[in-house]
Amino acid sequence: MEGVDHLADERKKAEFNVEAMKIVWAGSQHNLEVSNRISKLVADDPAFRKDDRTMLPRKELFKNTLRKAAYAWKRINELRLSEEEASKLRFYVDETAYTDLHWGMFIPAIKGQGTDEQQRKWLPLAYKMQIIGCYAQTELGHGSNVQGLETTATFDPHTDEFVIHSPTLTSSKWWPGGLGKVSTHAVTYARLIIDGKDHGVHGFIVQLRSLEDHRPLPGITVGDIGMKFGNGAYNTMDNGVLRFDHVRIPRNQMLMKVSQVTREGKYKQSDVPRQLVYGTMVYVRQRIVADASCYLSRAVCIATRYSAVRRQFGSQNGGPETQVIDYKTQQSRLFPLLASAYAFRFVGEWLEWLYTDVMQRLQANDFSTLPEAHACTAGLKSLTTSVTADGIEECRKLCGGHGYLCTSGLPELFAVYVPACTYEGDNIVLLLQVARFLMKTVSQIGTGKQPVGTIAYMGRIEHLMQCRCNVQRGFAELSADLVEAAVAHCQLIVVSKFIEKLQQDIPGEGVKQQLEALCGIYYLSLLHKHQGDFLATSYLTPKQSALANDQLRALYSKVRPNAIALVDAFNYSDHFLSSILGRYDGNVYPKLYEAAWKDPLNESVVPDGYHEYVRPLLKQQLHTARL
Numbered sequence: 119m120e121g122v123d124h125l126a127d128e129r130k131k132a133e134f135n136v137e138a139m140k141i142v143w144a145g146s147q148h149n150l151e152v153s154n155r156i157s158k159l160v161a162d163d164p165a166f167r168k169d170d171r172t173m174l175p176r177k178e179l180f181k182n183t184l185r186k187a188a189y190a191w192k193r194i195n196e197l198r199l200s201e202e203e204a205s206k207l208r209f210y211v212d213e214t215a216y217t218d219l220h221w222g223m224f225i226p227a228i229k230g231q232g233t234d235e236q237q238r239k240w241l242p243l244a245y246k247m248q249i250i251g252c253y254a255q256t257e258l259g260h261g262s263n264v265q266g267l268e269t270t271a272t273f274d275p276h277t278d279e280f281v282i283h284s285p286t287l288t289s290s291k292w293w294p295g296g297l298g299k300v301s302t303h304a305v306t307y308a309r310l311i312i313d314g315k316d317h318g319v320h321g322f323i324v325q326l327r328s329l330e331d332h333r334p335l336p337g338i339t340v341g342d343i344g345m346k347f348g349n350g351a352y353n354t355m356d357n358g359v360l361r362f363d364h365v366r367i368p369r370n371q372m373l374m375k376v377s378q379v380t381r382e383g384k385y386k387q388s389d390v391p392r393q394l395v396y397g398t399m400v401y402v403r404q405r406i407v408a409d410a411s412c413y414l415s416r417a418v419c420i421a422t423r424y425s426a427v428r429r430q431f432g433s434q435n436g437g438p439e440t441q442v443i444d445y446k447t448q449q450s451r452l453f454p455l456l457a458s459a460y461a462f463r464f465v466g467e468w469l470e471w472l473y474t475d476v477m478q479r480l481q482a483n484d485f486s487t488l489p490e491a492h493a494c495t496a497g498l499k500s501l502t503t504s505v506t507a508d509g510i511e512e513c514r515k516l517c518g519g520h521g522y523l524c525t526s527g528l529p530e531l532f533a534v535y536v537p538a539c540t541y542e543g544d545n546i547v548l549l550l551q552v553a554r555f556l557m558k559t560v561s562q563i564g565t566g567k568q569p570v571g572t573i574a575y576m577g578r579i580e581h582l583m584q585c586r587c588n589v590q591r592g593f594a595e596l597s598a599d600l601v602e603a604a605v606a607h608c609q610l611i612v613v614s615k616f617i618e619k620l621q622q623d624i625p626g627e628g629v630k631q632q633l634e635a636l637c638g639i640y641y642l643s644l645l646h647k648h649q650g651d652f653l654a655t656s657y658l659t660p661k662q663s664a665l666a667n668d669q670l671r672a673l674y675s676k677v678r679p680n681a682i683a684l685v686d687a688f689n690y691s692d693h694f695l696s697s698i699l700g701r702y703d704g705n706v707y708p709k710l711y712e713a714a715w716k717d718p719l720n721e722s723v724v725p726d727g728y729h730e731y732v733r734p735l736l737k738q739q740l741h742t743a744r745l
């Protein structure tokens with residue numbers, strides 16, 4: 119019934135202060151206050167309706183996204199929201215759009231790789247959205263291999279310009295979000311050519327469309343690359359294709375913080391690592407880690423609430439059937455994901471600190487922690503997005519048949535999230551970067567001391583490195599194993615940051631105890647999953663492994679009465695979750711039934727097509743042997 123909290127009994131079981139846990143999840147009292155205020159602002163505004171997304175045809179869907187983005191911008195300015203509040207508003211609008219790339223990559227690229235003068239010129243225009251930008255790096259033929267990009271930027275000393283050109287079909291820019299129909303400018307990555315010499319990939323600001331009539335400028339061919347996975351989902355984004363036909367830009371539109379080209383055409387590489395040109399990707403990867411905890415927690419919230427509502431089997435003498443959340447199999451699938459959501463939240467906080475620290479060091483020309491930052495952002499982006507994508511799908515399965523309904527919110531959540539395993543760096547390619555970092559670390563041990571434990575096999579590689587074969591062959595031969603080592607390395611970071619979080623002062627009755635239980639579930643479920651490795655390397659005895667599994671089950675029982683309160687602590691509105699299965703009040707069945715009749719297919723009792731295609735079948739007079 120309306121107004122009844124069908125999960126009230128579950129909420130009464132909580133053994134900790136949920137309001138205090140909301141502050142832990144939000145990161146601070148201030149963050150919680152801003153989240154509450156902005157979330158309500160969005161949820162209460164019908165202009166931000168999103169329950170129709172999966173039913174709109176692409177052009178209507180996209181126009182609706184443009185409308186929402188413009189309306190959001192209007193509200194941001196009317197209410198004079200801060201950058202923090204504006205970012206929260208875009209988060210709670212919950213619709214991928216060109217603004218993601220304008221604010222999330224175009225502006226950071228100029229801030230990270232532009233000179234002070236270039237920042238003074240371009241950032242005010244971008245902040246006022248008087249230009250709209252995208253990040254055009256990937257090409258039809260190359261995405262992972264940035265050094266393989268083919269677009270050229272050839273310096274013309276006669277006119278003090280760069281000529282931007284797409285020499286081959288595969289050099290067409292392909293995938294950049296916001297490029298297809300909206301962006302007026304792009305930070306474009308191209309090979310810098312001076313006097314016939316290729317200086318590698320650099321960033322350039324290129325205007326794509328007229329600010330008067332939005333038509334592509336001369337030499338620019340640009341459009342959308344077409345429909346992507348799933349209805350609604352990422353089709354609100356205009357991922358685009360872009361070709362340059364000898365497009366001329368002023369020399370001062372090459373981003374010149376890291377390296378410069380003088381008026382005379384002299385190339386100057388500052389004494390900074392060339393990889394700083396990749397700085398925007400590092401920035402986004404660390405943000406994607408925090409983002410993973412948001413997406414995973416949304417799916418876990420839906421699946422946990424529904425698992426408490428859903429009853430199946432187990433009725434005694436006509437009594438109520440068993441809540442599926444009480445089955446150990448349901449708990450063994452759901453609670454590690456709940457623990458992962460919290461774990462990724464905390465490692466995301468740490469990674470943001472690491473990134474900020476590295477950026478401060480770069481200001482002082484201290485590049486000592488850049489390799490660690492690269493390995494951590496790459497590895498944790500890979501790990502958290504893979505676990506989150508798989509976790510959203512597991513949450514769909516945890517909801518049985520109803521999880522497959524769009525009104526569960528889970529299919530669209532999955533469809534919009536899964537590209538995170540690919541964009542900002544294919545997850546395997548990034549893990550190979552971590553493996554390279556690990557190998558370099560091991561080789562620097564250098565004293566002949568063999569690495570032990572789960573990285574013992576790296577000793578064999580190191581041995582190969584020292585004797586009969588070169589690093590590349592050893593690395594390539596064992597790359598699949600090295601990727602597993604890279605994952606293990608990243609899992610160690612996640613676990614250690616969770617433990618470090620627990621060593622902080624965490625206010626609120628019972629809050630720390632719940633986090634300790636979740637931390638235990640996180641590492642014991644990992645131990646359980648990889649117990650073969652631990653047993654094979656004698657890190658664990660069979661008896662210890664069995665004890666660990668017993669402890670894991672005991673922790674499931676400890677978390678069970680707190681599960682609903684632990685997902686309430688995510689503090690998501692019903693509007694944001696957009697899920698009948700995940701409703702705060704648990705009023706699932708009546709709302710599922712009500713929603714079904716709103717589907718356009720039910721606008722008529724007899725479906726379109728009946729008379730043309732069904733009635734003739736029913737009325738056919740066929741004389742076949744089978745009849």
Ligand SMILES: CC/C=C\C/C=C\C/C=C\C/C=C\CC/C=C/C(=O)SCCNC(=O)CCNC(=O)[C@H](O)C(C)(C)COP(=O)(O)OP(=O)(O)OC[C@H]1O[C@@H](n2cnc3c(N)ncnc32)[C@H](O)[C@@H]1OP(=O)(O)O
Nearest residue numbers: 218222261262263264265393396405406409492541542543
């Ligand atoms: C949905 C919303 C999501 C998040 C919300 C929040 C904010 C985000 C806002 C918007 C985002 C929304 C949607 C995402 C849109 C997607 C955008 C994109 O996808 S942009 C394009 C991304 N492309 C990539 O990531 C390409 C991946 N490839 C690479 O990074 C490089 O090619 C690679 C590192 C693989 C190899 O580079 P290469 O130059 O060939 O180096 P090499 O391997 O030879 O190593 C040499 C040397 O350099 C070190 N190194 C490499 N990279 C870095 C780095 N980034 N930083 C520092 N150091 C680096 C490497 O370790 C090695 O060192 P050693 O020689 O071993 O010491």
Ligand SMILES: Cc1cc2nc3c(=O)[nH]c(=O)nc-3n(C[C@H](O)[C@H](O)[C@H](O)COP(=O)(O)OP(=O)(O)OC[C@H]3O[C@@H](n4cnc5c(N)ncnc54)[C@H](O)[C@@H]3O)c2cc1C
Nearest residue numbers: 253255256260261262293294295537540541542543544546
């Ligand atoms: C939704 C979405 C949005 C995007 N937005 C943008 C954007 O705004 N701007 C932008 O510039 N780009 C964007 N991209 C492009 C994205 O960054 C690339 O697709 C991504 O970097 C992967 O590169 P790729 O497509 O070349 O994959 P590939 O590298 O071709 O991957 C194909 C397979 O090859 C494997 N592989 C590749 N190299 C190696 C290797 N050395 N060793 C072992 N295996 C390897 C990969 O693991 C993978 O299994 C977007 C992509 C998507 C899906």
